[in-house]
Amino acid sequence: MSKDEHREGIGGMINPRRYGIERVAYLLMRLSGLGLLAYFIGHIYETSNILRGQVGWNEFMEMISTTEGHIIMSIVIAMCVFHTVNGVRVMLGHGGVGVGKPTRPDYPYDPASQNYRHKIGIYSAMVLAAVAMMYGLAVMFGE
Amino acid sequence: MAQVSSISNEQSPTAKSIILKISRYNPEHDESSQFMEFNVKYEKWTTVLEAILDVKKHYDHSVAVRYSCRQATCGSCGMIINGKPRLACFTKISELDSNVVTVEPMNNFPVIRDLAVKFEKLFDTHQKIKPYLIRDDTELISDEKEFLQTPEEVEQYIQFANCIKCGLCNSACPTMATDSSFVGPQALAQAYRYVADSRDKGKDSRLKIIDDSHGIWRCHFAGSCSQVCPKGVDPAMGIQLLRGYMLGFRS
Numbered sequence: 001m002s003k004d005e006h007r008e009g010i011g012g013m014i015n016p017r018r019y020g021i022e023r024v025a026y027l028l029m030r031l032s033g034l035g036l037l038a039y040f041i042g043h044i045y046e047t048s049n050i051l052r053g054q055v056g057w058n059e060f061m062e063m064i065s066t067t068e069g070h071i072i073m074s075i076v077i078a079m080c081v082f083h084t085v086n087g088v089r090v091m092l093g094h095g096g097v098g099v100g101k102p103t104r105p106d107y108p109y110d111p112a113s114q115n116y117r118h119k120i121g122i123y124s125a126m127v128l129a130a131v132a133m134m135y136g137l138a139v140m141f142g143e
Numbered sequence: 144m145a146q147v148s149s150i151s152n153e154q155s156p157t158a159k160s161i162i163l164k165i166s167r168y169n170p171e172h173d174e175s176s177q178f179m180e181f182n183v184k185y186e187k188w189t190t191v192l193e194a195i196l197d198v199k200k201h202y203d204h205s206v207a208v209r210y211s212c213r214q215a216t217c218g219s220c221g222m223i224i225n226g227k228p229r230l231a232c233f234t235k236i237s238e239l240d241s242n243v244v245t246v247e248p249m250n251n252f253p254v255i256r257d258l259a260v261k262f263e264k265l266f267d268t269h270q271k272i273k274p275y276l277i278r279d280d281t282e283l284i285s286d287e288k289e290f291l292q293t294p295e296e297v298e299q300y301i302q303f304a305n306c307i308k309c310g311l312c313n314s315a316c317p318t319m320a321t322d323s324s325f326v327g328p329q330a331l332a333q334a335y336r337y338v339a340d341s342r343d344k345g346k347d348s349r350l351k352i353i354d355d356s357h358g359i360w361r362c363h364f365a366g367s368c369s370q371v372c373p374k375g376v377d378p379a380m381g382i383q384l385l386r387g388y389m390l391g392f393r394s
Contacts, residue, residue, distance in 0.1 A: 004170065006260070008250040008320035018227055019315065019367040026317060026365035093364045096387025102302045102339070105375025113380035114366050 022114055025122040029086055032079035039076050070140040077136040082129035089121035158184040161236060163194050165206055166247040169256050176254075178245070179203070185236045191244060192220050192231035195258070207257035215373050218309030222258050223247040228311040228371045249314040265310050268330040272352055274337065277345025296341040303336035303381050305374040312368035312378050324357040328368035328378035331359055335381035338388065350389055359386055 008015075016024045049060040093099055093113075100112025163183045168176035181202060183194045192210055199206050208231070211217040215233040224234055224246055236244060252260035312328040313319050319327055334353050338346045353359045362382050369379040387393040 004253050005323055006248065006250060006252060006254050007323065010321060012250060012320040013317040019365070019370050022364075022366040022370075023317070026363060029363070090364055093383050094386050095390050095392040096384045097392065099380045099383045100377075102299055102377075102380065102384070104298070105302055105305065105377070107375070109372065109375030109377075111366070111369035111372070111375070111377040111379065113369050113377050113383065 020114070021119060021122050025086055025125070028082060028126075029090070032083040035076070035079045036083060039079075070137070073140065074133045074136040078129040078133035081132040082125050085125035085128055086122065089118060089125065093118065155186065158186055160184050161194075161241070162243045163198060164243060164245040165195065165198065165257065166245075167206070167257055168248070168254055170254055176247070179206075187235070187237040189236050190232055191222075191224055191229075191234045191236060191239075191246060194236060194244070195231060195246065207255065207259045209259045216307060218307035221249050221260075221309040221311050221314065223249060223314070228314040230309060230311070230373045233373050249310055251314050251316070251319040252310060260310075262308075262310060265308060265313060265327070265329060268326050269308060269333060271326070272330050272334040272337075272349055273345060274333050276337065276340065276343045277348065278343065290342040292341055299341070300336045300339040303332050303339070303376055303378075306333060306336070306376050307374055309373065311371045311373065312376075315367040315371045317365050317367065318361050318363065322357060322361060325361050326353060326355070326358050328362070328382060331362065331385065332368075332376060332378035332381035334359075335385040338385060346388075350385075353385070354389065359389065362386075 014027050014030070016027045046060065046064070050057050052060075098115070098117045100115055103112070160182055163181045164178045165181065166176045167173075167179050181198045183197055185194060190213075192208075192213060195206065195208050196210075199208070208220065208222075210220040210232060212219070213232045215230050218230070220231040221228060222231055223229075224231065225239055225241060225244060228249055231246070246258060248254045248258050248260050252262070252264070254260055306329065308329065310329065312332070316325075316328050318325050331353060334349050337343045338349055359382060362379075364379060364383060366379045369377045372378065384393065
């Protein structure tokens with residue numbers, strides 16, 4: 001990317017502070033997507049240990065059944081729930097569902113596409129992700 | 144280069160003052176941009192553009208800024224004001240609620256000098272989506288003499304006809320921040336404006352243009368474009384409705 005273009009770059013793309021909760025959801029969607037992709041690759045490696053037989057499998061399970069492993073797994077749960085719920089919201093939006101109807105705008109302009117339905121969807125995704133994460137932590141550290 | 148300068152001229156007793164930080168950059172001989180600071184007096188109705196013009200008039204006439212109508216109609220004076228893309232003529236200093244006002248050139252546009260940016264790419268992408276009515280006949284040879292529309296048909300697109308091509312939406316877009324080939328929210332919203340116009344018959348050719356790897360599918364509905372639009376155009380809505388056409392959700 002040339003300096004002449006004066007693009008914000010990745011720093012500007014991931015900056016969530018200027019444009020409200022929609023931009024925070026945009027960032028979390030990207031981060032959770034990348035996180036789940038990384039987990040997916042790790043998960044293939046993890047399950048491939050079955051080829052080493054029961055002893056090899058148990059050894060590997062023992063290695064990842066640590067406090068750090070449980071915390072990573074709870075973050076994966078949160079990412080999965082957020083990405084799913086927010087993904088449904090975004091897919092509906094991409095189909096033009098719930099983004100409002102065109103009308104003559106009146107000052108002060110309040111964009112109809114950034115309406116309460118989508119904000120509720122974003123907050124719901126965050127709350128559900130937090131609840132699922134806490135449930136996962138309770139299960140893994142419960143005993 | 145940075146300095147604090149006070150403009151000494153007669154002001155009313157109700158005037159307050161702020162520090163106006165102006166980004167200075169000449170791509171021909173500067174390595175990077177630097178801020179110059181000016182102490183500027185303002186009233187509650189003073190706009191950021193008026194403050195910049197005060198600086199030009201009283202202290203440093205070399206500050207480069209593009210402006211024309213001063214009433215949010217020409218779309219010339221878009222810039223980053225305290226971190227967000229806004230029109231300088233449409234932003235009052237008093238509503239920024241800050242003692243320091245920072246002005247920088249719009250992001251995602253090549254800088255000509257200081258606060259002035261090149262609009263060629265914006266106009267090119269706007270032109271690319273064929274921003275005019277496409278049909279085989281014309282009003283001149285039609286028996287009806289003019290193509291009539293119901294008020295409901297006008298409502299479908301009139302909001303998007305308010306676009307003044309100021310480029311604030313493209314400056315706020317997170318995809319534009321990293322993808323130099325992206326069509327951008329301005330052009331996509333204008334594509335919707337013509338697709339939704341009942342007089343237009345060029346829907347298929349327009350959808351073909353934006354159905355591209357750097358076209359409409361690169362929009363991720365962050366909505367920042369709609370939040371900064373000074374005319375209430377709501378490009379995010381137009382883009383999603385347009386995508387609804389392409390996905391078959393809308394007819």
